[in-house]
Amino acid sequence: MKLYSKPGACSTADHIALRWTGQPFEVELLTRETLKGAEFLKINPAGSVPALVDGDFVLTQNAAILGYIADTRPQAGLAGDGSPRQRAEATRWLAFVNSDLHPAFKPLFAPAAFIADEGQKGALADAAHKRLRSLFEQADRQLADKPWLAGFRSYADPYFYITLRWASGLKVDLSGLDNLAAYTTRMEADSGVQAALNAEGLS
Known part of the structure; x- marks a missing residue:
């Protein structure tokens, strides 16, 4: 492979x-x-x-x-314990990252694909930052009482972690999202991630 x-x-x-x-x-x-x-x-x-x-x-x-x-x-x-329910839960959060969170970065990565007027880039970036903040707040709530997005370590977690790295690099406001901060610390301490x-x- x-x-x-x-x-x-x-x-x-x-x-x-x-x-x-x-x-x-x-x-x-x-x-x-x-x-x-x-x-x-x-x-x-x-x-x-x-x-x-x-x-x-x-x-x-x-x-x-x-x-x-x-x-x-x-x-x-990485898809759970083999049960349909755990696989579905892992897939739910993989879909959240793949279909909601990742695309929300695209206006910041490639603004020209969304607008032609340079004067509108600031407004586009502001809208993207607000959308990302809202999505990360949803993930923060999910992590309030569990260490991993699906409740167990799954294939959603590496993808989500990468979006957190992007958010940090693009200065997306994650202030006050303490569950995300703790999650990031756990991921960065993981030997496979390292x-x-x-x-x-x-x-």
């Missing part, structure tokens, strides 16, 4: 999940240039990460890859 990742992108979540399985894997780190290079475009014509190659099977899309890692390495428990960050030059 080989993961293609770009340091700090959402693909780092897959890298963490693979570390959590304790099973062997390869990782190749890409740059902005190699993402669009002919070699990688043969693997993913979209020129984006993550991409996972397992034998003759090539998989893209972060949520799909995280689910595949969990399903092929079930001993890690190994993935070190390997990607992010520690």
Whole structure:
């Protein structure tokens, strides 16, 4: 199993999940240039990460890859205890990160995709920050009485952690969200998280 990742992108979540399985894997780190290079475009014509190659099977899309890692390495428990209810709970929070939280960053990452008028960028950024604050408040409430988003360590957690790193870098206001602060501390103390960050030059 080989993961293609770009340091700090959402693909780092897959890298963490693979570390959590304790099973062997390869990782190749890409740059902005190699993402669009002919070699990688043969693997993913979209020129984006993550991409996972397992034998003759090539998989893209972060949520799909995280689910595949969990399903092929079930001993890690990243989709829960094998019950439909726990898998659904893990998937609920994976969907929250993938469908709500990650897209809410796009106006900050690529404002030109949303507006042509440079004079409107400030208003767009303000709206994005408010939306992100609201979503992170929802996650903070979820973490009030549990250490992990789903109540157990799941494939939602690495992806969520990466969005917290983005929020910090973009100075999204997370003040007063003490459950998120404690969660971040727990994640950063985790050996698998540390190994993935070190390997990607992010520690």
